[in-house]
Amino acid sequence: MKISIEWLNDYIDTGKDIERLAEDLTLSGSEVEEIERPFERINAVFSAKVVERKAHPNADNLIVCRVDDGNGLHTIITSDKTVSEGDFIAFGSCQKASDVNGHVVEPLEIRGVKTDGMAFSLQELGLEAHSEGIFKFEKPVEVGVDIKKLLDLEQTVFELEITPNRPDCLSHIGIARELSAVRRTKFKIPKPSVDFQQGDFPVLIETDKCLRYVALTIKGVTVKDSPLWLKRRLSSVGLRSINNVTDITNYVMMEFGHPVHAFDLEKVNSRIVVKDAKGGEKFVALNSKEYTLNGGETLITDGENILALGGVMGGKYSGISLQTKDILIEIATFDPVNTRKTSRKINLSTDASYRFERGVDPNDTFDVAKRIAQMVISISGGKIDGIVDVYPTEVKSKKVFISREKLSSYMSFTPNENEVEEIFDYLGIKVSQNGNGWECIVPTFRPDINQDVDLVEEFARIHGLDAIPSVMSMPFVKGESNSWWEFKNKLRTLSTSCGYFENVNYSFSDPKVEELFGDTFKRGPKLLNPVSPEMSLMRSSLIFNLIDSLSYNVKHQENNVKFFEIGKAFEEKEEERISFAATGAVSTFDYTDKRYEDLLIFKGEIESIFKNMHIDFEFSNEDMAGFENGRCGRILLNGKKIGIIGQISEKVNEFFDVDTPIYVAELKIEEIFKNLRPFRYESYSQYPSSFKDLSMFVKKGEIRAAEIFKTARNSSEYVQDVRVVDLYTGKGVPQDSYSITIRVTYNSVKKTLSDQEIDSAFSRLMELLESMKGITLRKVR
Structure with missing residues (x-):
């Protein structure tokens, strides 16, 4: 929420030290997120006098003016034919002046006439949403004075983060009250001397979702443009000026924190009826959009027509216009929970709903009514007709x-x-x-x-948390060692040592993302009151959040990403898992390494992390929804499925708007923890080793390379190591096969192996491989 310091000074002396003021508010709980100066980008715009006005020689809809800004005469062209000689305007010369958005004035030539400056409108000065013509001072002013000084645009605004439990701070008076407590100084609340007489306008409340409804009728008002000071204050806190009556309602909302709405009394059919929507009704709001109601929303009606959606927004056809003469002002209090539900159901959030959702004080209603009556009469004219107060059940302190x-x-x-x-x-x-x-x-x-x-x-908080003395509340107690936490901390250490950065995400997921993965994961529990539709399920996998984080980084030019997260997933039961996601270059800082992350490299990184714990995985191919077919599978430990690994499908990539391959893995760490065994150390062999290479054709899809390695390792007690030294497809290799060469190393810790022992073991290996379907041995070396 934005707070204007100039405005705040109406209620309390804030002092000249803006930084100190920001610190006081932040320490009290109303955190100042940003200090803004909304008009600071306006530069080199000065007051000037129109000394000559004539028609454009080549354009009927334009006029050419000569203006004096105190430093000489300048030429401007405008379509605003209300400009006259002797008018005082806001002027900026070319290449020097800039508007509220920082756009610099450029020289123009329009049909043969060149300009060397521009006359500014209130829109270009940030004081109106749309201006019909250029700004003209109502009275003569000194020429050559900075417009920011003349219009008091050297404003400072605080952007505050107000916690949801403090609706009283959503106003200038609320912040003034906080500041008065922090600084122990008095503050003042406007107390207009306005007298009300009991009105006779019928108001009926037929719902328990409206706590109080006050209808104030004022007749004979003149709807017109708002005065400059009112426009300036609303603009400084991010509200656009509409007309004087509507602007007053917004002003009072920002002052007291109590939203107020004004109806054209002529468009209200002789009474106000507040009731619940039945469902299916159509409502056209002030933003000109039509909404279909679900039922249960609070409606402000005249018995027949919907005038407003209680707590959210007024209706288009009952709003204030330039033809309005008599007005009905609503100062009501609506149920916070129902307002929040209504706003979310129809996806319409407003300044009013933001306040009603958090709770509005029903007992400040008459103070608000007096303030708005005073302002309407002083700015728009008119006379108070009467006031009606319907307060079914008083809210007491x-x-x-x-x-x-x-x-x-x-x-x-x-x-x-x-x-x-x-x-x-x-x-x-x-x-x-x-x-x-x-x-x-x-x-x-x-x-x-x-x-x-x-x-x-x-x-x-008012005494000051920093002023509370530090004391030891209890003696130091040494915590006991916890093997589960040590295990998880070791996982973190090993993961970061492999180049992965830890993520900590919410435990919620988007149903649309879970749908992309089909039955790969069982849908997580649905939340009864989700923060948003995109966070309406308890996550059934940590992968969803990791991909989202990876996507965010890639879209912000961080193309080499490696993330991991340890946290809980909620599938059939709640369990802790570790997930990994990677994309981009394998070695970010080595420019000579041109490799990019692929499935085998990624698989190797996962294996290396757990090999440090003496955990050996097996992998089995299995196509799964959300993954590329043939490039994904299950991770097994002692024959039991404990995780998945693979490349994310193109459909999922498109959903997250990422065009680089993404590789993910997820494992159940509780299962891994159960299989941890004490480390065993073996003496290193002092005897020489010997190796033999074996090449073979392997038919694709008939046998996995893992089975070849397993067979080789188990073929003899002398096998020390098995690894791939060559993999080839192409000329000389059948199309349905690939050529692979493995190197088998033989060694013994007890003796030097003889050639006969090595040959015997190798022959045994060849016999085993030849008996396996899909393998054709090529040569022996």
Whole structure:
């Protein structure tokens, strides 16, 4: 939320130190995320006087003016024919001046007439969403003065992060109250001297989702352009000016935090009926979009027509226009939960719904009504006709008791009683001593305070968390060794040593992503109240979040990505897993290494991580949804499936908008942990080893290379190592086969092997391989 410092000064003296102000608000809990100056990009724009006006010689719809900016005469061309000699305007010369967006004025030649400057409109100065003509001062001003000084555009705005439990801070008055408590200074709330008489306009509430409804009718108003000061304030906090009546409702919302809506009284059919939608109704909002209602939404009607969607937005056909003479102003309070559901169901979020969703104080309604009545009458004219207040069940202030003992216990020191009462008083909490503590009456604008620990927190944050003394609350206790955590920490160390960066993601997933993987994973549990549709399931795999993170990095020019995550997945049961995702170059920092990640390299990296734990995997081919056919499979440990590995399918790549191959793997680490064994060390052989190479044709699809290696390793007790030294397809090799050469190393830790022993073992290996279907031996060396 944006807060204007100039505006805030109406209620409290903020001082001149902006950085100190930002620090005070941040430490109190209203974090200042950014300090903005919304008009800072306006440069070299000055007041100027029109000294000559004439028609354009070659264009009927344009006029040519000569203006004096104090440094000489300049030529401008405009289509605004309301400009007259003697007008004072905002002018900027070419190549020097820039508008609110930083666009520099360029010289133009229009039908033979050259310009050397430009007259600015309020739109170009950031004070209107759309301007019909150039800006003209109402009264004569000094020529050559910076427009930012003349229009008071040297504004500072804070972008605040307000936590969802603090709806009272969604206003300038709310922030002023916080600042007054932090600085122990008084602040003021507007108290207009406006008298209301009881109105007779019928208001019926037929739903429990509207807590209070006040209808204020004012007749004889003049709807027109808003004054400049009002436009400036709304623009500084990101709201566009529409007309004076609508702008006043937005102004009061930003002032009090209570959304207000104005209807054209002539378009309201003699009464207001607040009721629930049945479902299927059509509603055209002020944004001109039509919405189909689901049922349960709060409707503001005249008994027949829908005038507004309660807590969200007004209707197009009952809104304020330039022809409006009489208005009905709604100051209502709607149920936060229902407003949130309505906003999400129809996918419409507004400044009003943002506040109603978090909770609006129903008991500030008359203060808001008086303020808006005062502003409408002073700016738009008119006369108050009457006010109707329907308040079915009064929301009363809560009473909360806090004991001295509990406050001292939580604070680790004994607070000064005067300070306690002073802080609560500044926060609007009425406090009185009662026995061994304080009885506190919590105002209704603080729905977050419900118990004594909430009062402890209020005292602590205003007293200053940095001012709380540090004490040792308990003696040091040495923790016991935990083999499960040590195992996971070792996994992290080994993964990072292989170039993988750890991810920590939410435990939720997008149903659309899970659909892409079909039955590869069983769908995770559905959330009853998801944060968003894209996070409505408990994730059944960590892979989904890793691919999303990888995609984000690739789209931001980080093309070489290796991620891993250790966390819980929710399939048939909740279990911890480790997942890996990789794409891009194998060695990022070695320019001589031209290799890119592929399935075999990726598989080798996964194997190397777990070989450090003396864990040996087996792999079996299996086509799975979400993966490229023939390039994926299961990971097995002792014959049991504990994970998957493979290349992500092109369809999944397209969904995440990534055009490079992505390789992923996921393993159940609890199964791996169960199979950990104590490390065994064997003495290194002091005797020489010998190797033999064996080449063969292998038919594709009939036998896996892993079976060849397993057969070779088990063919003799003297086999020390088996590895591939050549793999070839092409000339001389049948199309349905590939040629592979393996090197078998023989050794013994007890003696030097004789040629006869080696030949015998090798012959045994050849016999075994020849008996296997799909293998044709080629040569022996």
